Structures are given as C-alpha cells and as structure tokens.
Amino acid sequence: MSKHAHILHGKGELVAEFNFSVGQLLLRQLTTHDTRIAQIDAHTGKEQTFKYILDTSRKLAIYLQKEGLTVNDGIAICSENNLDFCIPVCATFYLGAIVCPLNPLYSKGELKHALTIIKPKYIFISVIALNNMISIFKELHWFPRVLLLNNYDNIDIPWMSMDKAISNVSDDNIDKFQAVPVDINNHVTAILCSSGTTGLPKGVMWTDKNITTIIRMYINHPFVANAMSLALLPFFHAYSFVLLVIRLIGGNSSVVFSRFEEKLFLQSIEKYKIQYLTVVPPIMVFLAKHPLVDKYDLSSIRKIWCGAAPLSEKIEKAVVKRLNIPEISQGYGLTETTLAVLRFPQDTALKFGSVGMLVPGVSAKVIPLGEYETDETLGPNCEGELCFKGDLIMKGYYNDEKSTRATIDKDGWLHTGDVGYYDEEGYFFIVDRIKELIKYKGYQVPPAELEAILLTYSGIKDAAVIGIPNEEAGELPMAFIVKEENANIREEDIIQYVNERVSNPKRLRGGIKFVDSIPKTPSGKILRRVLRRTLKSKL
Known part of the structure; x- marks a missing residue:
C-alpha cells in the first residue's frame, strides 16, 4: 500500500497570508x-x-x-x-x-x-x-x-x-x-x-505562524465580526486564549466572566442577545439538564461551538432540542495544535457525535494503536491513533526535546494519543485517549462511551469512569457518580441500565461510587489520575 494512502487533507482556502507578526x-x-466597546465585566458592568x-x-x-x-x-x-x-x-x-x-x-x-x-x-x-x-x-x-x-x-x-x-x-x-x-x-x-x-x-x-494561521481561518467568521460573545472559559487555557486574541484582532466585543455563575451566565445571554456561544462539555450538561435554563430567554443563540473535551451525542441532542437551535458544532484540538484541527465548516450538515472535518491547511491520518514510526495508515471506519500535520502544529515542548520527539515524528506528524476514526465522507469521531482506555481481559473499553450512557440516566448529574486493577481481568470499569439534587437512585439500577446497553467487556464490574463532584481541568477534561489516587488512598 502507498505511504500516502488514506492521508486526508483539509479542504477550503484561507484568507491571504499575513506578513505581520x-x-x-x-x-x-x-x-x-x-x-468601540471591547469588553464588559459580567459581574460589575464595567466597560473597556x-x-x-x-x-x-x-x-x-x-x-x-x-x-x-x-x-x-x-x-x-x-x-x-x-x-x-x-x-x-x-x-x-x-x-x-x-x-x-x-x-x-x-x-x-x-x-x-x-x-x-x-x-x-x-x-x-x-x-x-x-x-x-x-x-x-x-x-x-x-x-x-x-x-x-x-x-x-x-x-x-x-x-x-x-x-x-x-x-x-x-x-x-x-x-x-x-x-x-x-x-x-x-x-x-x-x-x-x-x-x-x-x-x-x-x-x-x-x-507567530501558528497564531496567524488561526486568525486567517476565523477573521471573517460571523462570530468574530458581527456579534457580542461571552468570554466565559479561562484565558490561560489554549482554547480561550486564542479566542481572546482573535476577538481583539477582529474587533469582537465580549462579556468577560471571572467565574461561572449559573444565573449570571443565563442573564447575560438574555441581556446581550448572545448569538454565538463557545463552551466546554460541562456547560453543555448544564444547558441540557438544569431547570434554571427554562426561566430565561435564550432564543438569540444561533450556534454553539463545543470543544476541549468529549461531548456525548445524547447531551448534544438534548441541547439542540431544548434550545431549539439549528446546530451545535463540535471541534477537536489540543494545546499542541493551537486550536481546532477538526471542526464543522459553515453550511455543512451536522453529524451527531462527530467532531467535524479537517480544517484547511491541515492533513490527518489514522495509524494502528501502539505504532509510532509506521507507514501504515488506516482507512474509513477503522479505529486508531489520530495524527496531524500542518501550520497549526506546535514547534515543540519548551526545553524538552525528549517529549517533543515522542510526540512529533521525523516526518512532522503530531501523534495525539487520541483514539478515533473517520467515515467515508471525512467526518471524524473520537473514541477515547490511548492512555485512558481500560483493558478488560485484553478488550479495550473507552471510558467516554460509558460516561455518555451514564449521563442519559435520570438523576445523574455527572459521571466519570476509570479502570480499577483486577488480578484476573487486568482492569474493571468503575463509575464515579454525582447525583442530581434530591435524586433517589440506586447503584444496582444504574449498573443494570448500563450493562443492558453495552457489550460484555464494557459492563460496570468495578461498581459505582457516589461523590459530590468530578475533578476536572478548567476546560472540562476529567482528571482520572485524581480519581485513581483518591480511590487508592481510601482503599
């Protein structure tokens, strides 16, 4: 098979290249x-x-x-x-x-x-x-x-x-x-x-090339030029930091939140008639499930972008139905890719569960799990590690040549550590992180799949799944559950609900632990290592 077989390239053109830093x-x-007004403090109303x-x-x-x-x-x-x-x-x-x-x-x-x-x-x-x-x-x-x-x-x-x-x-x-x-x-x-x-x-x-390439992608986008946005996500995070720079260059006004407050978030959408939202999955869960949402007029919202962590199809559909909006656009990127390398192009049909298609100027391939320096590439609907190449890929890790070489190979491909696939039309789907896959008797169990199922169960506010060590099986899937207020739910009912919906290796054999909250990064990624450490200390 040709070395270049099954290598995909982003379609579309960027605006002309800038000769500026x-x-x-x-x-x-x-x-x-x-x-013109650039920023408004959501908490005080102060303008800048x-x-x-x-x-x-x-x-x-x-x-x-x-x-x-x-x-x-x-x-x-x-x-x-x-x-x-x-x-x-x-x-x-x-x-x-x-x-x-x-x-x-x-x-x-x-x-x-x-x-x-x-x-x-x-x-x-x-x-x-x-x-x-x-x-x-x-x-x-x-x-x-x-x-x-x-x-x-x-x-x-x-x-x-x-x-x-x-x-x-x-x-x-x-x-x-x-x-x-x-x-x-x-x-x-x-x-x-x-x-x-x-x-x-x-x-x-x-x-500078990484950031100006992003600007060339988004500078003419409606959410940059013509609408007020919410600066809700933390500026120190790659996703929000790039959006901050894009807004300053594009002239987009924003309402700045120093912390998430449920009522203020909804009030601000209503007051400023926010048309475009950029959010992370925990906010999508809030929009899908919280009773407060129905008390505010959110009809101004035309589109929601969600990124930084996996979003389940059930939550995505629930928000579309509840807010009566035409589309939610997922994207996929890492700090190492500057911003999203996968997203839904404008005027492209929405596919639930997908994180979109390749952006212009970026190439992608899927390789077999466990390989690194390999010429083998997988075709449509074959799960493997996602790799990307192009002007959005980082220069490397600062003062860390070893980690850089372990992430970017000699041909310039960034190995993401994420498991995914693309379909015949070029839409990509994320399955899980390689390092987070649970290994049950040799079978690979994606925690994100089980979490998505758990979030559809009535009375569950949030959920996270990890593998717990087991001498016979290797690891057993175990769930941490946050109940909704006043919810009366039982462990055995939840386990039965999940087990009826998954294949045998994916059953919740590790049981369930009810907790007050799930530890996450500010962008919404579940900190499974913290859950493992907490569980180990209690054992």
Missing part, C-alpha cells in the same frame, strides 16, 4: 477599532474600549522595554479572567517576547513547576494567585519581577501594580511606538501549559 497585527487592528486596551498596552510595552525586556524573554500571566488580562498579553506580543498564561488555581507545586519550565522575567498576577506566589517566590532560582494586574486596597503586598508601573510613561510617546519585527515562521510567541491530565504539564511552544 502577531504583535504587528494586534497593534494595527486595535488602532482601527478605536473607541479597544482604544483603552491599545493605549495601556503600549504604555506597558514601553515601560518593559525601558526596564530591559527584550525579544524572547518570558512574561507569565497568572490570573483569572478580567478586563486587564489582555494588557500584558498585547504588550508581550508587541515586544517579540513570549507570553505564558498560567492557571491561578494551580497548587504551589504546580505553579512552581510551570514557572520553572518557562523562567519568565516578569510575572503578572491577580489577588487569587497572590498567596501561592508569595509562598514559592523565594524558592525560584532566578529573580523574576512581579506586578499586580489590578490595584488592591487594604492588602499588604511586596509588589507594585501594573497601573503604578506605567504611570510615568508619557502619552506623547505611545503613538510613535512600533512592534518589534520577528521571524514569523520560527519565533516562539507563546508558551502554554499542556492540560496535564496524565502528569505534570509541559510547555507547548506556539509560533
């Missing part, structure tokens, strides 16, 4: 958006214009330049979503430095690990990350400078605020400021932490 593009576009973002970020860039920050220096931003998050992001891009968004809810160990990977010269933090930063700061073996994103009254802190740092930068200088030119194809402009579902996060390197 991300910083140059941002600077030019923010100027054109001028005094594109001109404010432009002027403040230029001042910060000038300040950092005077303080000696140069091309390829790192700037970390450790904060929840707020109106000022984008200011150091823009300034970093202008200067050709490297922006590194971090989760403010990291534990001390996780925060220290992430900072040690990237060793930023400056760290911008919000008050949420303050205590952790103070406790680990003396353990950092270099000497980063810390700035607070906001002014905080009545807090005794050792660092000054961003506002104070830029207060002496003259307004006269900002109009002359220009973005630093860089090698667009090779310059690392951002390092984002991988989700860490199977271990400590790694630093994923994005180039």
Whole structure:
C-alpha cells in the first residue's frame, strides 16, 4: 500500500497570508477599532474600549522595554479572567517576547513547576494567585519581577501594580511606538501549559505562524465580526486564549466572566442577545439538564461551538432540542495544535457525535494503536491513533526535546494519543485517549462511551469512569457518580441500565461510587489520575 494512502487533507482556502507578526497585527487592528466597546465585566458592568486596551498596552510595552525586556524573554500571566488580562498579553506580543498564561488555581507545586519550565522575567498576577506566589517566590532560582494586574486596597503586598508601573510613561510617546519585527515562521510567541491530565504539564511552544494561521481561518467568521460573545472559559487555557486574541484582532466585543455563575451566565445571554456561544462539555450538561435554563430567554443563540473535551451525542441532542437551535458544532484540538484541527465548516450538515472535518491547511491520518514510526495508515471506519500535520502544529515542548520527539515524528506528524476514526465522507469521531482506555481481559473499553450512557440516566448529574486493577481481568470499569439534587437512585439500577446497553467487556464490574463532584481541568477534561489516587488512598 502507498505511504500516502488514506492521508486526508483539509479542504477550503484561507484568507491571504499575513506578513505581520502577531504583535504587528494586534497593534494595527486595535488602532482601527478605536473607541468601540471591547469588553464588559459580567459581574460589575464595567466597560473597556479597544482604544483603552491599545493605549495601556503600549504604555506597558514601553515601560518593559525601558526596564530591559527584550525579544524572547518570558512574561507569565497568572490570573483569572478580567478586563486587564489582555494588557500584558498585547504588550508581550508587541515586544517579540513570549507570553505564558498560567492557571491561578494551580497548587504551589504546580505553579512552581510551570514557572520553572518557562523562567519568565516578569510575572503578572491577580489577588487569587497572590498567596501561592508569595509562598514559592523565594524558592525560584532566578529573580523574576512581579506586578499586580489590578490595584488592591487594604492588602499588604511586596509588589507594585501594573497601573503604578506605567504611570510615568508619557502619552506623547505611545503613538510613535512600533512592534518589534520577528521571524514569523520560527519565533516562539507563546508558551502554554499542556492540560496535564496524565502528569505534570509541559510547555507547548506556539509560533507567530501558528497564531496567524488561526486568525486567517476565523477573521471573517460571523462570530468574530458581527456579534457580542461571552468570554466565559479561562484565558490561560489554549482554547480561550486564542479566542481572546482573535476577538481583539477582529474587533469582537465580549462579556468577560471571572467565574461561572449559573444565573449570571443565563442573564447575560438574555441581556446581550448572545448569538454565538463557545463552551466546554460541562456547560453543555448544564444547558441540557438544569431547570434554571427554562426561566430565561435564550432564543438569540444561533450556534454553539463545543470543544476541549468529549461531548456525548445524547447531551448534544438534548441541547439542540431544548434550545431549539439549528446546530451545535463540535471541534477537536489540543494545546499542541493551537486550536481546532477538526471542526464543522459553515453550511455543512451536522453529524451527531462527530467532531467535524479537517480544517484547511491541515492533513490527518489514522495509524494502528501502539505504532509510532509506521507507514501504515488506516482507512474509513477503522479505529486508531489520530495524527496531524500542518501550520497549526506546535514547534515543540519548551526545553524538552525528549517529549517533543515522542510526540512529533521525523516526518512532522503530531501523534495525539487520541483514539478515533473517520467515515467515508471525512467526518471524524473520537473514541477515547490511548492512555485512558481500560483493558478488560485484553478488550479495550473507552471510558467516554460509558460516561455518555451514564449521563442519559435520570438523576445523574455527572459521571466519570476509570479502570480499577483486577488480578484476573487486568482492569474493571468503575463509575464515579454525582447525583442530581434530591435524586433517589440506586447503584444496582444504574449498573443494570448500563450493562443492558453495552457489550460484555464494557459492563460496570468495578461498581459505582457516589461523590459530590468530578475533578476536572478548567476546560472540562476529567482528571482520572485524581480519581485513581483518591480511590487508592481510601482503599
């Protein structure tokens, strides 16, 4: 069989290639958006214009330049979503430095690990990350400078605020400021932490080319140019971080949430007549099942994009029916692919359960599980590991050549670690993660399939499935269940319900454990390693 048999290529054209870095593009576009409203704080109603973002970020860039920050220096931003998050992001891009968004809810160990990977010269933090930063700061073996994103009254802190740092930068200088030119194809402009579902996060390197390719895909999309959106997902996550940059460049206004609040989320959709939603599966479960949803007018919603974690077909259909919307578009991508490499093109028929088709400029192949350097490719409807290639693929893991070589092969194919297949029309379907497959007597059991079934059972609010060790079978599928409030459900009934709907190896032989919540990453990926550790400690 030919080496190129069963290799798929994304169809369609992108807008003409930009000869600008991300910083140059941002600077030019923010100027054109001028005094239009860029962001609204969902919790306070405070508004911020594109001109404010432009002027403040230029001042910060000038300040950092005077303080000696140069091309390829790192700037970390450790904060929840707020109106000022984008200011150091823009300034970093202008200067050709490297922006590194971090989760403010990291534990001390996780925060220290992430900072040690990237060793930023400056760290911008919000008050949420303050205590952790103070406790680990003396353990950092270099000497980063810390700035607070906001002014905080009545807090005794050792660092000054961003506002104070830029207060002496003259307004006269900002109009002359220009973005630093860089090698667009090779310059690392951002390092984002991988989700860490199977271990400590790694630093994923994005180039200017990675981000400008995404912008070329979405810049003319209706949700960028013509509508207000909700900035609900955390900006430190790849999905939301790219959307933040797209919105700033495209001139899209957004309502910014620092945390998810059920009523405020629904009120904001109603108040601002939100047409396009970008969400993760836990929010889809909320929209499908929560009684509050029926109390608000959500008729403005025209389309929902869902990504970052698997979405069950049952939940997808439930939301379509409940909200009476024409389509929900799933997508698929990793931090390592910048954004989605699979999505539903506009005016394409929706296929329930599918994560879409290849985006333009990206190639894909499916290879046999357990192979790496192989020329064998699988045809339609054959499950295997998904591999991708193209301008969206990361440059590699920062200072980690070993992990890079284990993920991107010599021919440039990114091995995702995800099990999936495509059908005769080129629609892709995700089955599970290779490392998360449960092995029962040699059979591969996908946890996501069992979770999707569990979520259809009346009275179950959330569910997660792991394999528990068993001497005879290898592993037994076991479920963690979160009950809906006042639900009266029994373990034996749930097990019977699932077992009637699956083949013999997939039965819930490990039993069920009722819990208050399922540990997840901010994007909605289930942290199975945390569940395994919890179970092991109780045993």
